[in-house]
Amino acid sequence: MKILGLSAHYHDSAAALLIDGLPVAAVQEERLSRRKNDAAFPLGAIEYCLDVAGLEPDDLDAVVFYEKPMLKFERVLTTALRTFPRSFRSFPHAMKNMLGEKAWVRGVITSRLGVPGRKILFTEHHQSHAAAAFLTAPTERAAMLTADGVGEWATLTVGTGERGSAGTRIAIDREIHFPHSLGMLYSTFTAYLGFAVNEGEYKVMGLASYGEPTMAEAVRKLIPRTPDGAFRLDLDFFEFHSTARRSFSDKFVRAFGPPRNRYEPIDLTTEQGRRFANVAASVQRVLEDILVDLTRDLHQRTGLTDLCLGGGVALNGVANARILRESGFERLFVPPSPGDAGCAIGAALFADRVHFGNPDKPFPDHPFWGPEPDGAALARIAEEDRLPFETLDDARLIAETADDLAAGRIVGWMEGRCEFGPRALGHRSLLAAPHDGAMRDRLNRDIKYREEFRPFAPVVLAHEAERLFEMPGGGNRLSRFMSGVFPVRPEWRERLGAVTHVDGTARVQTLEREFAPRLYALIEAFHARTGVPVLLNTSLNLAGEPIVCSAQEGYSTFRRSGIDLLIAGTTRVRKRDRRAKASPRMENVA
């Protein structure tokens, strides 16, 4: 069967194609349109998926949309009715918003792809999240928890999944409904702290490490627990459900002080800057406490050893690590794209395994489903622009790149198909030596142009991870897709200065050889030169732009920033003037 999964219209639209139960291609629209968080109908992504398989839309057996638009419309309308007359400003906006393309998805798919309506199916939003989390994980039985801002009505669901020769079963047995939402709580604080909602949540998590949870009790008042162990939001503190103006109320501001002006940098040496850090630490602590509590209860009720997490909240690596340590589950699976983009894969898998009842197949355990870079195109452009370039054999390329990294150069690294999901996991990465805090500052200043409080992540050889980081049981698995934050062992913190956050932690990616063989070989070579089996790994993009996909995009990023050399496949391009960039060769520090 050929099944196309789609997510669109809110943020991070994407398409994924399954053929006979296995993925063939998956890509976020933003990687092709070059518009960050592109929410448009993913026509480019669909064309890419069909091209990879050599299919026409007519060849598809089903097109599955990741949520039910009319249920969503019902929720929007009901919410407006329940907040009458306060919703008088948001009502016209919400109706115009919903009654455009968003409510008529079947017609949109039919008209854009020419697929007959009978082939178009709809899953529920959190079913898609659950399927994306469970059916991509290497486990046959697991508990599931999905949490995000909101889908149709559900904001958080729990259940269990089973798969095997007897078929596939995904049973969501309890859920919490809008407006009571962990995702909305965190997003409200994201907006309060002056960051963009659906994008700045990482920043809140990064900022939290600089503060103390001194206002945790105040945050708990916003989200009291219900007698059955769930939670509700005290809506007096919020306005996201009733106005389009802002998400928090005056009562919220009285509780936490004036919100941050988003154009003001956070200065952690001032009282106000510390207050913002404390607010971030407080909401982070409360989020973690509630998730640990819910997952502990889920563990006790199901008695299962594995937990699959889905939804945007599963991107919170600090919370994930606490869940792994404290919930009782032995293994925690977070897919590489737990947010809405990943629902394209989830919806297609749900249709294949559950709706059509096709036999279960193990899902390839990697996120590399997008376009490949063309090294020859990079060579051609470099030649036209008279930049020094070479096409090298792998052994020499890896040895010389390790030399460059050890000498303090920053490398743009493109190989193979691009990642599906928000993280660069070794195919579209910026790599650098992890030793020195000055490297972090240089990356922030010359390339990423981002706030100093945001940490960079390390990628470490899997068998070395426990020597460098305090990894609990199951930590290696959680780190496969950079989904957990763990303490750096004290004796390594100084030597991993560029990737150790202010609280001594790091968002670790553990690397197995078969996951990305060339990157693995590069880290081995770097290890041999420096004694450190770790590289700094951050996404290959500039601020406000999506992660690069093609060689041309990598080149444009290289030319506009302080990246010293760019590698696509076996082609390497350098800047003409490297005098100012290289620092003295690093000593063996292990």
Place this chain on the structure above:
Amino acid sequence: MGSWVSPVQLWVWRDPVRRGHRLLRFAEVEADGGRDLARAAELTSDARLRTLYLRHARDEQLHADLFRRRGAALLRAHGGEAGWEPGWLAPGERGLDDLTVERDGDAPLLAFLHLSERAAAIGFSTYHRAVAGDPETQAMFARILKDEAFHMNYTRRELARVAPQKQGWLLWKARAGRLWKGYLRFAVALAGVLGGIMLALQYFILIPPFAWAAKRAGRREPQGWVKVNEESGRMSGEF
């Protein structure tokens, strides 16, 4: 570019908080334009244009940084807060936000860029005069105006190089395109206002009884967990 500054512009730029908001808006437009130029550099097969587009993109990013820093400084100094900003009060460069870089070739893009840069240069020249009482902001506009002059000139020169026979026609087409887009923006804004009025009327006339019923139903809903009884049975062609 005469020396006259309209009273509207003087009024807009007189207030430092309003000035700060305007500059922050310009920062976003310039940053958007920079991203579109980078995209144009990625797509062109003309090496000379690629170099020029990349330089232009870097300039736009620099301008965005200058605008952002100055705008934030003005708001900080005068107690302004970031928030809603009336973009229609001081029409200037519209940026390239509605540009379809992928669809257009180099020649139409250069024609569009030339007109856009020309409009920006005229606008910034006006603002430069309107902020005579704020030397720091004025110096920033002077610095940016030099770049705009370069952008305006290189786009015209390159248009003549890549489309020597069609340059005049392409410029007229780009002018017509800008007018059409301006009309569309106006029409969409007007439709939005009219639609908003109609929906607001419906809200107050039709909604109240349904709102009463919805609130009543909402009060009876239990808080906390909602049990889901169906098992894997919620997928269908129904939406």
